[in-house]
Amino acid sequence: MTMTIDHALGRKLERFARLSEEDHRALRRLREAPLREVEPRADLIAEGDEPAVVRLSESGWACRYKHLPNGRRQIVGLFVPGDFCDLNVYILRHLDHSIGAISKVRYYALPPHMIEELVHDRPRIGKALLWNELVQASIQREWLLTLGQRNARERLANLFVEMFHRVRSIGLAGDGKFEFPLTQTDLADTTGMTPVHTNRTIQELRQEGLIDMDRRHLGICDLAALSRLAMFNAGYLHLDREGETLDAAN
C-alpha cells in the first residue's frame, strides 16, 4: 500500500479539473523534492516556527492543531496522503498552529519556488490547487458547524463519513473499510470531547451496527444510516468535479 504522489495528489486534483498528460508529468516532477519522514506523534512543524517549505504528504496521516495555555488541545484539520499541509502558510511569517504526525508520515519538502513555477507553467494545476484550498476552507466551516451544533454521536458520525469520502477520493477506501490511525484521544481532541465520552459514544455506534472500528482501521457498516445521523451533506466537500466547466475554457 505505497501511496505515491502521482496517485494520491493526481487523483484528488482530477476531481477538480481535468488534467492533461503534461499536467500529470509536472505533478510527478514534484517527487524530485527531498522526501522526509517523521515518526508518529512528532511534529512536522511547531507553532511560532517560520515556515520555509511547503509540505506535501506522501503517506500517513497528520493533523493541524492548536494549544491553549491551559494545555487543552484542539485538532483543527486532518491531512491524508496527497494533501498539502501548508500550501500558502509560508507567506505568513510565523505559524499560528502546529502540524503533527498521527501515523508515520512521509512528505515532500517543496521549496516555495517549485510551487510558484508549477502554478505558472501549468495554470490548470494552479486552478485545481486553488479549488483544493477552497475546499479545505469549506471543511473548516463544516467543522465549526459540527463543534457548535452537533452532539457527540453526530460529531463522530460526521467525521467518520467525511474521512471516508476523503480517503475514498484518493482511492484507498473502495470497500468502506480504511486505515484510520487516530487514537480515541485524538478523536476527542478533534471533536472537542473527552476521551471517556468519545469511547462511550464509539461503543454506541458500534452496538448499533453503524461502524466497525478496531485498532487502526475504520469500517463504515451502514453509510446511509451514519450519514443520516450525522446530517452529512456532501456538498461541502465539493467532490463532484464541478471544476470541469470552469476549465473547459482553458
Added chain:
Amino acid sequence: MTMTIDHALGRKLERFARLSEEDHRALRRLREAPLREVEPRADLIAEGDEPAVVRLSESGWACRYKHLPNGRRQIVGLFVPGDFCDLNVYILRHLDHSIGAISKVRYYALPPHMIEELVHDRPRIGKALLWNELVQASIQREWLLTLGQRNARERLANLFVEMFHRVRSIGLAGDGKFEFPLTQTDLADTTGMTPVHTNRTIQELRQEGLIDMDRRHLGICDLAALSRLAMFNAGYLHLDREGETLDAAN
C-alpha cells in the same frame, strides 16, 4: 461615520503591505462598482446559490453562517467594513453556506474580472489580499479552538477581544468602545451556546467590570483582564505588519 472603502479596506491592507499612492488609487477605483444595500437579517447570498460577484463590505456587519437540517444555526464568520465576504468563493460553483446581514449592510458588488485585473496590475495589492485571506483562515482555526476547548466565558471574551482588534484595525474603535450590532441570539449562534446561557454569561462579565454592553455597542472596560480570561493570543490575527519584509523585495 460613513466608512468608505479607501478608509476601511486601505487601512486594513496597509497592515499587511506598504501600499503606494498608485495602489491606493487602484483600490479607490473599486468604488466604481455598483453599491448595493441589504436590510438587517436579510441574506446577501444563500446556500446553494451560484456566486457571481465578489462582495466588498462598505458599511455594516454581516456574517457567514450554516444551517443544520434540524434548524440549528452556526455563524462561522463575521464581516466588518472593508472585509471581502467571498473573495474566492465564486470559483466554486455552489455555495456551501449563506451570508446574511446583521446590521444594515452596504457593499460593492465587484465583477470577478475587476479583482483579477487589480491583482494583476498591482501585485502588491495581490499579496496583501492573499495575506488577508490567510488571516481569515487563521481566524477560522482560532474559532475552532474556541468552540472545542473554551468555556462560555472564555468564548465570549475571546470574541469580544478579537472583534475589538479587528474593528480598531479599520479605525473604528480607538477608545475601546465600538458598534457591535449582534443580538444575544447572534452571539449564541456564533459561540455555540443557547441565548439564555449567553445572557447569563454576559451578565457575569458585566458585573466583573470587564465589559460594558448596551443595545448596539460594546465597550471593553478592561482589555488586559478580558484578554487574559480569553487566553487571547493576538498572533492569530497577524496584525503586526509583518508583510513589510515580504514586500520590501518588491
Added chain:
DNA sequence: GCGGCTTTCCAACCTAGGTTAAGGTCATCT
C-alpha cells in the same frame, strides 16, 4: 517471556450549560 508502554474500556459521581417558561424593557407604529 518480561517490563513498560499506549490504548481501550468501564463505573460512579458531578457540573456546565441546555430547556422551558415568564416577565420586562425599549422603540416604533397607529
Added chain:
DNA sequence: AGATGACCTTAACCTAGGTTGGAAAGCCGC
C-alpha cells in the same frame, strides 16, 4: 396612549457530557 414586536433578563429544573480513578488488553523493545 395603547398596541406590537424585537430583545433582553431571570428563575427552576434537567441532562449531556466532564471528571476521576481504575482495570484490562495489546504492542514493543529487550
